[in-house]
Amino acid sequence: MLNGLSVDVEEWFQVGAFERTIDRADWPALESRVEANTGVVLDLFAAAGVRATFFTLGWVAERTPRLIRRIVAEGHEIASHGVDHRRVHTMTAAEFRADLARARAALEDAGGAAVTGYRAPSFSIDARTPWAHAVLAEEGYAYSSSVAPVRHDHYGWRDSPRYAWRPLPDAPLVELPVTVAEVRGRRVAVGGGFFRLLPAALTDFAVRQVARAGRPAVFYFHPWEVDHGQPRVRGAPLRSRLRHYPRQRAMAGKLAGLIRRHEWGRVDAVVAGEAARA
Numbered sequence: 001m002l003n004g005l006s007v008d009v010e011e012w013f014q015v016g017a018f019e020r021t022i023d024r025a026d027w028p029a030l031e032s033r034v035e036a037n038t039g040v041v042l043d044l045f046a047a048a049g050v051r052a053t054f055f056t057l058g059w060v061a062e063r064t065p066r067l068i069r070r071i072v073a074e075g076h077e078i079a080s081h082g083v084d085h086r087r088v089h090t091m092t093a094a095e096f097r098a099d100l101a102r103a104r105a106a107l108e109d110a111g112g113a114a115v116t117g118y119r120a121p122s123f124s125i126d127a128r129t130p131w132a133h134a135v136l137a138e139e140g141y142a143y144s145s146s147v148a149p150v151r152h153d154h155y156g157w158r159d160s161p162r163y164a165w166r167p168l169p170d171a172p173l174v175e176l177p178v179t180v181a182e183v184r185g186r187r188v189a190v191g192g193g194f195f196r197l198l199p200a201a202l203t204d205f206a207v208r209q210v211a212r213a214g215r216p217a218v219f220y221f222h223p224w225e226v227d228h229g230q231p232r233v234r235g236a237p238l239r240s241r242l243r244h245y246p247r248q249r250a251m252a253g254k255l256a257g258l259i260r261r262h263e264w265g266r267v268d269a270v271v272a273g274e275a276a277r278a
């Protein structure tokens, strides 16, 4: 079973947990670490011989086009994570369309490869954004991987399908949710910070659980999660700091193990297999 391996490419200061602590206006003055961090991830993938999808902010592509070129040159898929991590449910449909266009232009200009996939910042396509999938379809996207089918304090759309589905009756657009485990009838998040903070065995359990149902897993993490040298954000809420910083030093080794234990590839390849049954 080919599972989807994905990386949400953003700076250490662009995460949802710090959005009330770090002003967007201050972003340009902060130390850029995304090229180095993503380089660590690319080296790890090259050593393992796997390809993946990099859902990348237009903001990063506009400032670091060399990184986008490297990702494409190494055989990975470049997809969109929007311009600057604004959540979809904070935008109007028109603002969302403009955000998609600016991000795609930056990513395609830098990478020279067509962008056909999208992931909403903080999985912010949910019941509040009934128009979002239609805008993605109209803009020509083949797939979205923007839904976390789980309840979480920052995100989630608990009642949405757990596997690939077609949100629109008259468009081929596929929504490929990130994988959650099901434990005693409850859905449990396993990617990103949950993978870093919890035992890897929970993610292994989820990958095997969806495989038994004949479905691929979709896993994600962030380049800043492997960067234990990143600046500490002062004044951030304790809960945010307790989520952001722990276990970054162990993350690369933990990822290498997860990659070894299962079969992984680009998300567009997984979508191609799922489109037939969605």
Ligand SMILES: [Zn+2]
Binding pocket: 008, 010, 081, 085, 121, 122
């Ligand atoms: Zn993100």
